[in-house]
Amino acid sequence: MEYKIAGVIQIACSGQTLTQPEQELLQDQLETLIARVKMCANLSEAATPLDRLGEFQFELAVACFKWRVDMPPRLRAFIREFDRPDDSELRAAVFNAIHSNEFCAAKDITGRDQP
Secondary structure, eight states: OOOOTTTTTTEEEEOOOOOOOHHHHHHHHHHHHHHHHHHHHSSTTTTHHHHHHHHHHHHHHIIIIOOOOOOOHHHHHHHHHHHTTHHHHHHHHHHHHHHOEEEETSSSSSOOOOO
């Protein structure tokens, strides 16, 4: 069985390693999605971009945990920080973290140090 991350990177086997260009493509897609959220003036305006960010997080999480694809640190931080995109409090915290340029930083959005 095969799986595609973000519809473009094919995962053919468990434990597959992403190439540098594949890692860069995924990180660029994350940056694009974050930029779309940042363009929104308020949380209700950001509903659709946050939904898409949640879908992207799900795709990465499946690749990481089901297929055991090793992700670069920034993508792993994203997977952790936005693990419940259906939670309204988390969505608000992520929206605020994106607007204050603290999303996917060295600390998670609750202020705890990342391992």
